[in-house]
Amino acid sequence: MSIEATPVGSETAGKPKSGLPPLPMPMERVFDGPLTQEMLLSPGKFGLGMVPDRLAPDATTSMVCGFCSTGCSLNVHLKDGQAINLSPEVDYPVNTGMACPKGWEALTPLYSEDRGTSPLLGNKGNNFKPVDWATAMDTFCERLKSIQAEHGKESVAFLGTGQMPTEELAFLGALAKFGMGMKHGDGNTRQCMATAVVAYKQSFGFDAPPYTYDDFEQSDVLVFVGANPCIAHPIMWQRVMKNPHLPKIIVIDPRHTETAASATHHLPIAPKSDMSLLYGLARILIKNDWIDRGFIDQSVNDFDAFAQFVQAFTLDRVERDSGISPDRQQEIAQLIHEGQRVSFWWTMGVNQSYQGTRTAQAIINLALITGNIGRPGTGANSITGQCNAMGSRLFSNTTSLLGGHDFGNEQHRQKVADILQIDSENIPTEASDSYDQIMEGIDEGRIRGLWVIATNPAHSWIHQERGRELLKKLDFLVVQDMYWTTETAQLADLYLPAAAWGEKEGTFINSERRFGLLKKVSRAPGRALSDFSIFQLVAHCWGVAEQFAAWTDAESVLKILAKISEGQPCDITGIKDYQMLDERGGIQWPYPATGANDDQQRRLFEDGKFYHSDQKAKLIFSEPEDMPEPTSEAYPFVLMTGRGSAAQWHTQTRTSKSTVLSRLYDVDPFVEIHPDDAQLLGLTHEQLVTVESARGKMTAKARITPTVGRNCVFMPMHYEDVNQLTLGHFDPYSRQPSYKDCAVKIATV
Numbered sequence: 001m002s003i004e005a006t007p008v009g010s011e012t013a014g015k016p017k018s019g020l021p022p023l024p025m026p027m028e029r030v031f032d033g034p035l036t037q038e039m040l041l042s043p044g045k046f047g048l049g050m051v052p053d054r055l056a057p058d059a060t061t062s063m064v065c066g067f068c069s070t071g072c073s074l075n076v077h078l079k080d081g082q083a084i085n086l087s088p089e090v091d092y093p094v095n096t097g098m099a100c101p102k103g104w105e106a107l108t109p110l111y112s113e114d115r116g117t118s119p120l121l122g123n124k125g126n127n128f129k130p131v132d133w134a135t136a137m138d139t140f141c142e143r144l145k146s147i148q149a150e151h152g153k154e155s156v157a158f159l160g161t162g163q164m165p166t167e168e169l170a171f172l173g174a175l176a177k178f179g180m181g182m183k184h185g186d187g188n189t190r191q192c193m194a195t196a197v198v199a200y201k202q203s204f205g206f207d208a209p210p211y212t213y214d215d216f217e218q219s220d221v222l223v224f225v226g227a228n229p230c231i232a233h234p235i236m237w238q239r240v241m242k243n244p245h246l247p248k249i250i251v252i253d254p255r256h257t258e259t260a261a262s263a264t265h266h267l268p269i270a271p272k273s274d275m276s277l278l279y280g281l282a283r284i285l286i287k288n289d290w291i292d293r294g295f296i297d298q299s300v301n302d303f304d305a306f307a308q309f310v311q312a313f314t315l316d317r318v319e320r321d322s323g324i325s326p327d328r329q330q331e332i333a334q335l336i337h338e339g340q341r342v343s344f345w346w347t348m349g350v351n352q353s354y355q356g357t358r359t360a361q362a363i364i365n366l367a368l369i370t371g372n373i374g375r376p377g378t379g380a381n382s383i384t385g386q387c388n389a390m391g392s393r394l395f396s397n398t399t400s401l402l403g404g405h406d407f408g409n410e411q412h413r414q415k416v417a418d419i420l421q422i423d424s425e426n427i428p429t430e431a432s433d434s435y436d437q438i439m440e441g442i443d444e445g446r447i448r449g450l451w452v453i454a455t456n457p458a459h460s461w462i463h464q465e466r467g468r469e470l471l472k473k474l475d476f477l478v479v480q481d482m483y484w485t486t487e488t489a490q491l492a493d494l495y496l497p498a499a500a501w502g503e504k505e506g507t508f509i510n511s512e513r514r515f516g517l518l519k520k521v522s523r524a525p526g527r528a529l530s531d532f533s534i535f536q537l538v539a540h541c542w543g544v545a546e547q548f549a550a551w552t553d554a555e556s557v558l559k560i561l562a563k564i565s566e567g568q569p570c571d572i573t574g575i576k577d578y579q580m581l582d583e584r585g586g587i588q589w590p591y592p593a594t595g596a597n598d599d600q601q602r603r604l605f606e607d608g609k610f611y612h613s614d615q616k617a618k619l620i621f622s623e624p625e626d627m628p629e630p631t632s633e634a635y636p637f638v639l640m641t642g643r644g645s646a647a648q649w650h651t652q653t654r655t656s657k658s659t660v661l662s663r664l665y666d667v668d669p670f671v672e673i674h675p676d677d678a679q680l681l682g683l684t685h686e687q688l689v690t691v692e693s694a695r696g697k698m699t700a701k702a703r704i705t706p707t708v709g710r711n712c713v714f715m716p717m718h719y720e721d722v723n724q725l726t727l728g729h730f731d732p733y734s735r736q737p738s739y740k741d742c743a744v745k746i747a748t749v
Helices: 035-043 132-150 167-177 193-205 234-241 276-286 293-299 303-312 315-322 327-340 356-367 390-393 410-420 434-446 462-473 529-541 555-564 578-584 676-679 720-724
Strands: 058-065 073-079 082-086 122-125 124-129 158-161 184-187 219-227 250-253 265-267 342-346 379-381 449-454 474-479 496-498 503-509 514-520 637-644 672-673 688-693 698-702 712-716 740-749
Touching: 082 234, 122 132, 122 462, 124 720, 132 327, 132 449, 132 474, 132 529, 167 184, 167 390, 167 503, 167 529, 167 555, 184 434, 193 234, 193 356, 219 327, 219 356, 234 356, 250 327, 265 327, 265 462, 265 740, 276 315, 276 327, 276 356, 293 356, 303 356, 315 327, 315 688, 342 356, 356 379, 379 740, 390 503, 410 555, 462 720, 503 529, 514 578, 529 720, 672 676, 676 740
Parallel strands: 058 514, 158 184, 158 449, 219 250, 219 342, 250 265, 342 379, 449 474, 474 496, 637 712, 672 698
Antiparallel strands: 058 073, 073 082, 122 124, 122 496, 503 514, 637 740, 672 712, 688 698, 688 740
16 A cells, blocks of 8 residues: 655544545543443443543643653643643652753654554455454454464464563463463564563563662763663763763764763774673773672672683784773773772664673673662663663563463473463463564474564565565564554554554653653544554454453553562562552552562662672673675675664654654655765765665765764664665674664765
8 A cells, every 4th residue: 555644733633544545533432431342442432541530630740752762751741631731840759850862752643644443454454344243353353363373373474572561462362372272472673672581681680770860960970881871861861961070981882972972081982893802891990909709709690600701901902903992991990990989881783783781791791790779879781771671571471481481491481471370371481482583483394474563674674675574474464553553563464553652541661760640631543543552353263262361451560570570670569559659659669569679760789699699790702703785896885774763753753744753854764874984985965875885775964074984874763764774684682773883885876
């Protein structure tokens, strides 16, 4: 189906797309009781989608933002029962009255003209026709059950997201795996946070970011590796700027980013040389005895082996690998030694790498050997990507069983089964294939049906052209999203219209482990339903409604998850209900029913005890590897991708709907190139060029700037065509895609 884009704010904004008849808004009355199959099949009749009556029609209420993982709280101003404006909440411990451009515009995407208002039935995106929910659900169940009957239950899989509330993620994972018999299901969190998850699990014994945002203001030395919070997490960066200790700020990044420009020290390393530099710093610290031997003896394993391993990373070797001079290496090591409260921070520059897990652990190792963990202003701290990536990591039933349990542990399976009152035989005994393995399973014929919820792999998947061809090979593709115009929805056989942030209730868990409350402050358009209601409907039509009878609404699911979490590092048995979260300004896990600390800022490992059986952390390390696709005479540049603007988010699915945000970034793709390289190629600033890899080719404007090094180029990930270029390769431990290194060439148009 062709898509004709109309800018938000134009005279046609808010009108239905051609071919989609207008559907009535379900405005009859607020429905506040348990859902039945009849109600779900006729949502308008029962007033589903209305703002809950516990909110006054002209009230102001607060809720967490639905974009990045910072988890800011926004005041939402209502008029006649509909959200009309936003302002940042002053007293919330996360953002303290601040908001980034995306937060200010968070309501705009709700009113875009291409919102899904009805289920659509077609054939690989062709001949879409609106259908009612009864027809959509009959088709959904008949097609997927037919595929399972012919090819086995494992032939159907799902791909979820870190954009949905925790309760919906849990419902999806439980329904798919315990009710529908799926073994394989993963989320787009694999694309941003899998490396940090695996690194923490292996090093600490559990996926446990130890910090709180207060540490940004308490450190006297902050080390950022592959992170650009000034752009990617601007409110976190504002917390750094409020630090009263005149901290040393060290940025390790191939680009002279906005964060590097504000730092006291920038180390412009060669791409993917992080591990060598970090091991070299560890060697200097150990050689000079600038380490915390008491903490190591009490809390850390494998120090002697690590000390021996890093001896090979001499000053000269590190200079050859990274381009950082011996004097500079010594200087940075001494700053770490002299700091009383040193914090280490990383994000996608580390995570999205073919050796990301070991790089993250090289950072963790520095914190452990210097004792910089468990105290204010310290920590080995992974900054999360999506608003609820943490909820996806712990409660989506993908990388782990609900509540961070282990699919392979019989006791864990029985515990979950007893709480959910299901047969433990319904719970898979091993974790799912990862995202990339599910995609490869399509090519191999193992995966024949796919249910994609609130994510857009046809845009975001690495080596995009191949990803799209794989999606086309499916026997049946279901896409459940707030927009019917995404690149993935346009390949679907069945599209299900979903409510968005602000149109449903639930919780998000931010980077510092804080549960924040999401509220329903706007009506979903037409016949769109919350993902939660769609899952209820699927359960009814699949024939497993009784199994989920207790899952009546989002708050009931949080209480179920609290029971499941008991005794786990992420224990939240002390969180009683949504009102408690609302009153306390969010709550960080762990928060057990007894012995919980009510402080707003709570760190892990204050007692020096970790989650392995011996309560010690592990130092994990291995030799760095060369980039799988080195540069060559034919492709002489390393392409790095990343966030290009504080005003855009991922694939622009939502942020592109705002004319305000669109004015704050380049609508047309650009490529950053060093002046010396531009001169050799005869390029001028803003000149149109082609960027080509062995997989694809695109056109962009040349942005000539010294912020990138020689023989390197940078492109923002937000543009659709960029992932035509990227190479499909993955970290062997986390299976996270390595988006930030492939070989390209630049030519004039």
